[in-house]
Amino acid sequence: MRHPASIRCSTGRTWLTAAHDGELSAERQVRLHAHLASCADCRGVRDDLTVLATALRQGAAQHRPDRWAFARLAPEVMARKAMEPDAHWRQRLHDVSEDGQRLWMIAGSLAATLTGAIVISVLVVLAVPTNPGSLAGLLRASTALGSNANPLWLVAGVTLPRVAADTRAKAMLMQPLRPLGIPNLALTAVVTREGQLASVEVLHDGVPDAALTRAVSRLASDVRFEPARALGAPVAVNVVWLLERTTVAPAPMASLTARDLTTPAGGD
Amino acid sequence: MKPARVIDWSEPADSECNIAERCATGEPQACQDLVDTHQRMVYHLALQLLNNHEDALDLSQDAFLTVFRSIHRFRGDSALQTWIYRIVINHARNRQRWWRRRRRADEVSLDAVIAERGELPAPARGASPEAALDQKQLSGRLWRALNRLPFDQRSALVLRELHGMRYVEIAFSLGVSNAAVKSRLARARQTLRSELRTP
Structure with missing residues (x-):
């Protein structure tokens, strides 16, 4: 006959609980029975578990309410349900707060997001932008006053941008293909630190004019400027030009000339 | 040892899925049937966890309303009863925290409950007084x-x-x-x- 391997008391106690709850495999039950036959301490634990279970059930029986205790439960539930045909968002929020697990998930997500934001902020603030290509360097450059992303207005202490000498001829030769019949015309743009035109917009009365748009586009791509300077350093500036008609052509014609571009109207 | 009542864990009965679907559509009779079927279990569990009749009734109402609001999320991963147990437990846990914050926990007098409702369990045959x-x-x-x-x-x-x-x-x-x-x-x-x- 083959005897099952004996088990330690610590294992026996664990198995006793599982056996008490009906969760122990048959093979282990056999080994547990063999152990109990020779271990008075573990038999005592088994008896305690039985006494506990019996006492708890008796206690529950003593406190068992009669069936009238919850007689009004169903009517009240149905009445409350009828009063809320569609769950309000406040109620849904309340439900989420009632569901402890979901609340923890939301709190965890918020905490993780907040922690991430703090870490990134600290990195950005403490990082030394020695490398212009680094995150800190890019952020410093883009947020600094007078950068291309954050241009200055023309105020005292800022020199005006001027058309570069080598592109002045190009600017002077620019003509729209046909005369412009627009009496009032203004051009807003940013002259970058590198002396290029950016964010060019044409402001005028009437419908958009394709020829004018093309002329402005050529101007923006061909004309270069000596950038504006503040305290000796090149800075990006917002400029507004008021365009006027020339009298060079026999017929009245509006054109974009170097003279126009060299005399910006200044800040808005 | 009293044998444990067995709940079918593997699959909820078709009738449970059916009643859950009908409740999700808001059918009043289905909601009524669900409350009638589970109210005893819900109330008893609430009472055993909170040990107070009024709190248990209040929690039972809240639990059933939560059941109705979220019944569309019941996927049949468990028996409907087990799913409802989970909702009751969550409500009770939150209520316990709420009471603990207000130092009410110590005021729940089980002695009063025993004095009010306690009665001798039926003595075993032949047992002495x-x-x-x-x-x-x-x-x-x-x-x-x-x-x-x-x-x-x-x-x-x-x-x-x-x-x-x-x-x-x-x-x-x-x-x-x-x-x-x-x-x-x-x-x-x-x-x-x-x-x-x-x-």
Whole structure:
């Protein structure tokens, strides 16, 4: 006959609980029975578990309410349900707060997001932008006053941008293909630190004019400027030009000339 | 040992899925049937966890309303009853926290409940009146000790001993692992066993 391997008391106690709850495999039950036959301490634990279970059930029986205790439960539930045909968002929020697990998930997500934001902020603030290509360097450059992303207005202490000498001829030769019949015309743009035109917009009365748009586009791509300077350093500036008609052509014609571009109207 | 009541864990009955679908569409009769079927279980569990009749009734109402609001999320991963157990447990846990914050926990008097509702359990045949009285006193002592257990341990023990749930069902209801259930049951029983030793 083959005897099952004996088990330690610590294992026996664990198995006793599982056996008490009906969760122990048959093979282990056999080994547990063999152990109990020779271990008075573990038999005592088994008896305690039985006494506990019996006492708890008796206690529950003593406190068992009669069936009238919850007689009004169903009517009240149905009445409350009828009063809320569609769950309000406040109620849904309340439900989420009632569901402890979901609340923890939301709190965890918020905490993780907040922690991430703090870490990134600290990195950005403490990082030394020695490398212009680094995150800190890019952020410093883009947020600094007078950068291309954050241009200055023309105020005292800022020199005006001027058309570069080598592109002045190009600017002077620019003509729209046909005369412009627009009496009032203004051009807003940013002259970058590198002396290029950016964010060019044409402001005028009437419908958009394709020829004018093309002329402005050529101007923006061909004309270069000596950038504006503040305290000796090149800075990006917002400029507004008021365009006027020339009298060079026999017929009245509006054109974009170097003279126009060299005399910006200044800040808005 | 009283055999544990077996709940079909693997698959909810077709009737449960059917009633869940009808409740999700807001059909009043289906909602009424669901309350009628589960109200005793819900109320008893609430009472065993909160130990107060009015609180248990209030919690039962809230739990059923939560059931109706979220019944569309019932996927049949468990028996409907187990799913409802989980909602009741969550409500009770939140309520316990709420009371604890207001230092009300110590004011819930189980003695008052026993004095009001307590009655001698039917003595075993042939048992002497003294033995019956001893048994009643022991039950009362353990019941009070149960009430002093941490909520997580108490809920696990109540679900196991008084509602006959299996570990996997308790784990689902409490939202924890099987190992956590075993651990909580072991700690709860250890505490109550020490109460047995107290003269």
